[in-house]
Amino acid sequence: MTITAVVFDVGECLVDETREYGTWADWLGVPRHTFVAQFGAVIAQGRDYRETFQVFRPGFDLYEERERRLAAGQPETFGEEDLYPDVRPALADLRAAGLWLAIAGNQTVRAGTILRSLFTGDVDLIGTSDDWGAAKPDLAFFERVAEAVPAEPGQILYVGDRLDNDVLPAAKAGMRTALIRRGPWGWIHQHDPAAEQATVRIDSLTELPELIAEFNAAAN
Template sequence: MIRAVVFDVGECLVDETREYGTWADWLGVPRHTFHAMFGAVIAQGRDYRETFQEFQPGFDLYEEREKRAAAGQAEAFGETDLYADVRPALAQLRGAGLWLGIAGNQTVRAGRILRDLFSRDVDLIGTSDDWGASKPDPEFFKRVAHVVPFAVDSILYVGDRCDNDIRPAREAGMPTALVRRGPWATIQWNSTEARELPTFRVDSLLELPDLVSKFNGSER
């Protein structure tokens, strides 16, 4: 049975359109051009961080984040950046008695924002910076399994990427849900992995309560 649901952050809970737009501004390139290159890099199976190298060779994302913060332009997201289905889906899952968590590749700064936004809605918020392990490293999912108070095969991990979320979570023994939104899921959706690996494929997080209920009923 699924007893816990753990969510990725970017393009799962948070629409990152505004944030990547500010990166284009920081680099001094048109947003349309930046977004086009971003999509091309992902479609080629490359690390999204290579996008920055295309415009500024030697770009160090960590250093540039610190420079942005020092300039009063720190990375930020808030309530208006959440996908519209996030709050109602969390409420329905909580109402069904499920343990809820958020765990993604995020900075310490982003972790503080997440706790401000969701501390009353979920049981745990963890980030790669908190744990010293980043997806798709198996160690990240070991940390998830360690902090969730249920067996690993009872933890549904929800994300938007086959490579970073679905495949490593499944390899860790978790059921998974792939949500179709953001650049990764859009590009990967018709791939063999996207069709075959996830336990569930959804267009909205609001599909999860019924899917989990049916899954648990079939497990009895």
């Protein structure tokens, strides 16, 4: 079965979250390098990244703090300057190759609005966990992806930086997967034996057009 559609995760796949997490360290009033070190430790232990906030402020509620930041004029945000440099070229090449493209990740409604402003005309669909009422790694999220994409699950390549949230649940839903090595999860998860379950492993999104073409040629 050939790949006809590519669906991208957001954080550390399309968007470099360095600045975003830096602003969270500032909001918590802790040095950025201290926050990042604790963040990496939590991920390496296989824990939920949100536990990082609890270390510095027990009882921290991410939803409430997002609202407080918004009220204070310091909302979570990202823009063109936060996109990884390979994003635009990769999307253009994949589109030229005739592939159906989408962006789908665990994001807020506000983030979805930003994504739609950044990628108008570049992809066929943008969906978020808040839009769908289902969040990764729940199978329901990937079922929503499969419902929205005009292809069979086996024809969909889901691209992400995490094994737990992206590769393994997408594969369970019957999709092909690409694990990209960047961001905290990408570098930590590369050594996990489960990484071998990814259909392809990449260091740049610009590798995808050729890899998909090779995969499809072999499938035919």
